[in-house]
Amino acid sequence: MKGTIICYGDSNTYGYDPQSLTGGRYPENICWTGILQEKSGWLIKNHGVNGRCIPHNSSQIHFFCEQLRDWCKIKGPVRIWIMLGTNDFLTETGFTAEDAGNRMKKFLQVLVQQQEINNREMKVRLIAPPPVKRGAWVDEERICREAEKLDKTYSKVAEELNMDFTGTGDWEITVAYDGVHFSQEGHRKFADRLLEILYNKPE
Template sequence: MAGTIICYGDSNTYGYDPCTLMGDQYPEQNRWTGILESETKWKIENHGICGRCIPHTGSQIRFACEQLKDWQDKDAPVWMWIMLGTNDLLQEQQFTAKDTAQRMETFLKKLMAEPAVSSGKITLYLIAPARMEYGAWVDEERQYQESRQLGEEYKKVAERLGIGFTDAGKWDIPVVYDGVHFSEKGHHIFAQNIQEEITWLK
């Protein structure tokens, strides 16, 4: 193994399949995390949780910081990929891309102050989520338009903090009827694009 990548995200990291009765995961071979596990030398750990927003309350941030202590001892090097923000735009009334980016920057600064990150044991990497499309979950122009601004706002955050960044919003990821969740094809396209952009993966 080359090392460990902690994929810290929401339902599109989890691999949620909204077309099943119980909302199960897509098969591992059709989730972008599973595809990377099979196609690279990295150990890919899926830490996606459905409905997760960017941690912003005291308890949410403390829990994430506690998790760092467990992750720092995994097969080195250890990366923490963070792809969140979609649920913030969906759940927070009138939230903008700038609001979401400010919340993300606050969270990242808290993580960077933790010994696991400040010592270099864990390296943070920010991924702007794929754009939302109009669908069953996306019926406001604000949600549609702000999701298209998120990549640029996150890029500014990554530059200010000096961390790596990828904008998945540029990849035209196919989503299902709800306008939010990746289709199986979308997971494969995501995995392909991230391997092309993050060249050290292989």
């Protein structure tokens, strides 16, 4: 085993099945995290939560810091992959890519600070979520336009904080009727692209 990758995200990391009426998830072998587990040689820890926004209030930050302390105790190399921002657009009126970038930067600065406090450095990769599309959950073209800007916005944040970055805006990930959640094909394609990163760029 090469080490541990903690995938910290929302429902598209959790593996939410948009056909489920109870918040269920796809089988592990369908979810991109499960495919990575099977094919990458890394231990993949799925820390996706349905509805999660970029942590920004005191309770969210406190809970994350508690999780981070636990991750710092994991033996061997640990990587943290973060993919968030979609729910911020969906739940906050007028939220922009710039707002997401500012919120993400503050959150990542907390992460860096907590790593220093815990005396444990874990390599971070910021992943921009694939853009949403018009659908049952997305009824504003403005949201689609702002989501498309995340690649550029997050790239700047990652550069400022000296972190790895992955843009997904041109991956053409297929989503379900709601315009948000990956289809089964979308999960497979997303996993394939991330595997390319692992294979082509040593972690």
